[in-house]
Amino acid sequence: MIPSTLLGTASIPNNGGELRLTQRESDFSIHLKGVRGELMNSRVHSSELALAKFGCAHIQGVENTKVLVGGLGMGFTLAAALKSISISSQVVVAELVPEVIEWNKGPLGECAGRPLDDNRALVHLGDVAELFNTRQVKTKQATYDAILLDVDNGPEGFTNTENNNLYSNKSLQAIRQTLNPNGVLAIWSAWHDHKFTLQLKKAHFEVEVKTVRAHKGKGSRHTIYLAKKR
Numbered sequence: 001m002i003p004s005t006l007l008g009t010a011s012i013p014n015n016g017g018e019l020r021l022t023q024r025e026s027d028f029s030i031h032l033k034g035v036r037g038e039l040m041n042s043r044v045h046s047s048e049l050a051l052a053k054f055g056c057a058h059i060q061g062v063e064n065t066k067v068l069v070g071g072l073g074m075g076f077t078l079a080a081a082l083k084s085i086s087i088s089s090q091v092v093v094a095e096l097v098p099e100v101i102e103w104n105k106g107p108l109g110e111c112a113g114r115p116l117d118d119n120r121a122l123v124h125l126g127d128v129a130e131l132f133n134t135r136q137v138k139t140k141q142a143t144y145d146a147i148l149l150d151v152d153n154g155p156e157g158f159t160n161t162e163n164n165n166l167y168s169n170k171s172l173q174a175i176r177q178t179l180n181p182n183g184v185l186a187i188w189s190a191w192h193d194h195k196f197t198l199q200l201k202k203a204h205f206e207v208e209v210k211t212v213r214a215h216k217g218k219g220s221r222h223t224i225y226l227a228k229k230r
């Protein structure tokens with residue numbers, strides 16, 4: 001087997017460990033050093049595209065909408081969101097690790113067709129949770145028509161243990177407050193967890209669970225939780 005080449009390393013904030021970018025032939029991989037495993041491989045990205053397709057279906061062709069994508073990874077979800085929205089709309093992409101943004105400006109960016117070059121894409125360097133309204137910030141208004149979350153491998157901290165908080169009831173309520181009426185929260189997961197569906201319902205979302213194959217109708221089955229604000 002052709003060995004992979006290490007293209008870059010990055011420290012994940014809050015002692016989250018080391019993120020590595022490697023390349024084997026035309027495939028790129030972003031993974032966590034050690035036994036924690038792979039976060040993303042460019043070879044399989046159908047479900048990352050589906051996350052945006054399902055999450056933005058209700059705003060296709062609608063003017064002046066706003067979408068939040070967390071995180072950037074290899075840019076597939078961002079690219080698909082940009083494809084789904086109108087020319088007057090905007091996507092904010094939140095990415096925790098600065099090097100991931102730099103990697104996307106280099107050869108990695110080719111994978112998804114360089115979505116960062118689209119002037120409708122705005123980058124927020126930092127934790128996606130910083131963009132959710134909290135009860136303490138009373139002046140903030142609902143902002144997004146869709147929030148697409150793919151920061152871990154499912155609804156539990158993987159990149160970073162702090163991400164566990166993202167899926168708590170408190171955070172889901174904050175996300176709900178950040179969504180415009182009829183807004184949609186879509187979350188990518190490598191597995192289906194019935195308890196998380198209940199958690200979304202408890203946070204007053206109407207939930208639909210979609211199963212999507214990892215690669216062009218083949219491979220592992222991934223889950224997309226579609227949570228509509230009601």
Ligand SMILES: C[S@@+](CC[C@H](N)C(=O)[O-])C[C@H]1O[C@@H](n2cnc3c(N)ncnc32)[C@H](O)[C@@H]1O
Nearest residue numbers: 048071073074075076077095096127128150151
């Ligand atoms: C699985 S990848 C995303 C893949 C992406 N959907 C795509 O299409 O390529 C997860 C990304 O989320 C970032 N991330 C992890 N936790 C985050 C957080 N709390 N806020 C923002 N970005 C985060 C990681 O650094 C990584 O780039």
